[in-house]
Amino acid sequence: MSGAAPVPASRRGWCPGIARPMATGDGLLVRIHPRHGCLTTAQLGGLADLAERYGNGPTDVTSRGNLQLRGVAEADHGALSDALAGLGFIDDLPATGPQRIVFLDPLAGLDGLRDLRPLADAIEAALRPLRAKLPGKFCIALGHEGTAPAVAADLEVAVDADGNAVVRLRDVWPPEADAPYSPPTCGEGLGVGVTTKEGGCLPGWTPPLPNPPPQGGREQAAGLPVRIAALVSEFLANNPGKRSPRQRNDVPANYLGLLPAGEQPILAVAPAFGRLAAADMRRLAGWAGRHGAGELRLTPSRAVLIPHLDRGAADGLMREARAAGFIVDADDPRVLLVACPGRPACRSAFAPAQADALRLAGVAGLFGAMHVSGCAKGCARQAPAPLTLVGEAGGYGVVLDGTARDAPLAVRSVAEIETLLQAVVATGPSRGEAIAALARALRPELGKEMPR
Ligand code: SF4
CATH class of the missing domain: 3.30.413.10 (Sulfite Reductase Hemoprotein, domain 1)
Structure with a gap:
């Protein structure tokens, strides 16, 4: 399988992928966007092999929960793409636009709150026809009010304990397709609209439209908040879920250490600078396979989560992770x-x-x-x-x-x-x-x- 021509690193406001790698001084940079930021042990172990075979060894965790290989030779790009497809990593939008739109709370479905993974899928599916017209780094952060993932996003959707949702926009809307990309963290000085289970739109609120009237993709983007709000309303109405008695407040923002999650804690470890050596990837995959449920998740703080951990193994794994050089303590410099x-x-x-x-x-x-x-x-x-x-x-x-x-x-x-x-x-x-x-x-x- 062969993808589009590599894009030079000097181009801003876009996001490399598998089919559309970035040309850097040390070869191609190939970025992988795992669905929901989740990986299986087989995927992580397989990536370790590919990073050693086709890349320069390590794999980087990005601040949007993606993984990237560096140093890939152009001649190897096709073989690497085929191997990644074999692991289940396929870019289905080789030309333009974001590969994954929704950045989902890494603890989705693990924290006892309403599971937002189906909503993430619904938003991705609904926006699929628009993706080619959106900026390459366009991002919607999805989580629970008060604990939404700390990721730079264009739009944030936060569901609260009563089953309402808050939709926040970045301050420049719609985003410029080719503008240098430096969005603020959602929640800082953004327009706010509220949608309820009963409502289908944003009551009393209209998204700001640029003047003169937008064309093409920008016009589509201008109407996105209302479409998203309608999707969220529909999801909440059809998926009443649990009413949460409280907001999640016991998970540190940098996801480190043993995170509480009922009887099965979550091990959260971070490689220094988000850089995972192949041996570390195999080690993490082994831990998730032996002591977890074979699943790993990536966070915006570049940590790796192993959920559904065997309670009896948790403390020993913490010690092992610390000895292996992972960051597991919040006061680690x-x-x-x-x-x-x-x-x-x-x-x-x-x-x-x-x-x-x-x-x-x-x-x-x-x-x-x-x-x-x-x-x-x-x-x-x-x-x-x-x-x-x-x-x-x-x-x-x-x-x-x-x-x-x-x-x-x-x-x-x-x-x-x-x-x-x-x-x-x-x-x-x-x-x-x-x-x-x-x-x-x-x-x-x-x-x-x-x-x-
Ligand atoms: S990886 Fe570092 S040195 Fe290389 S282009 Fe980016 S900022 Fe520059």
Whole structure:
């Protein structure tokens, strides 16, 4: 099976897939969009084999619960696509548009609340005819009110404990097909409409339409919220489900450790930087097969969940996971690190981003999230971070409260940055004081302007 021509990495606002891989400096990047973010043990084990055979070894978990292989030779793309199809991973939309529209709460059907998986399927099916006209990264986040998945989305649907639903839009609607993609997290400054079990539309609310009137796909997208609301209403009316006595509030946002789920807890582990070595994939598949129900799920925090765990095996597996190098504790300093593969995995990289991020982990925690990027493309994180290091000739550009694309305050070697951070942290400052002190150290002429 052979797909469309690879798309260059410089093109923004689209999403690579199996049939439509992205050409990068180290070969093709092939992204897999598992249905509901779920995998079987056979799929994960099979992917480990394919990553070693056709990719550069590891497989990355993305912030939308997808998996991607890097370093695939163009000559191998057809064979890899066939092998992925054999595992049940098939892109059915090779030309344009999103491969998967709905990002579903990773705990759907596991948390005692109404199971939203059928609703996810209904939305996917209803929007299938429109997909080719939607932006490649178009995303609907679906979950329960208060616990909806923390994923950047264009539209969020959250079902509440009474069986109503809230539909939230991003602030620019409809999304531009070719615009650089940096949506806000839903819930921040978005228009809100409410649909009830009895209603079929959004009472008293009309989606904002652009002026002049939209054409083609944008026109379709403009009407989407109302269509989604109608689908949700129909689903809720036909699937009364359980009324939940409470909102789920006992699962940490970063999904780590043993998560409560009745008699069968969920093991939640994260590989550093979302990067799974083939051996780790086989290890996880083995655990899910021996101690779970043969199922694994991917989260927006790049963790892997093993649900339906044998209670008696849970504590032992936690210890095993920790010993194997997985992140299982919320206070692990690696939780705050985001880094792209960098050198040597990516030929566009100026620096070994992940190795340098680990080197700085002990002194970067005070700043909150730290993003280390091998180059200014900033693949691993589009949103601003308190501290961003951007690989370039001669070292790292240091950006405070910005993204990898922003102009750096200064360029320093990783050793110089480490020394600077150690000096700042040694004074025991607050986060704000630390950022101001680092800015002054990098650009003394800014000293008078920076808060102290
Ligand atoms: S951000 Fe990292 S992974 Fe992306 S192109 Fe640059 S070096 Fe490569």
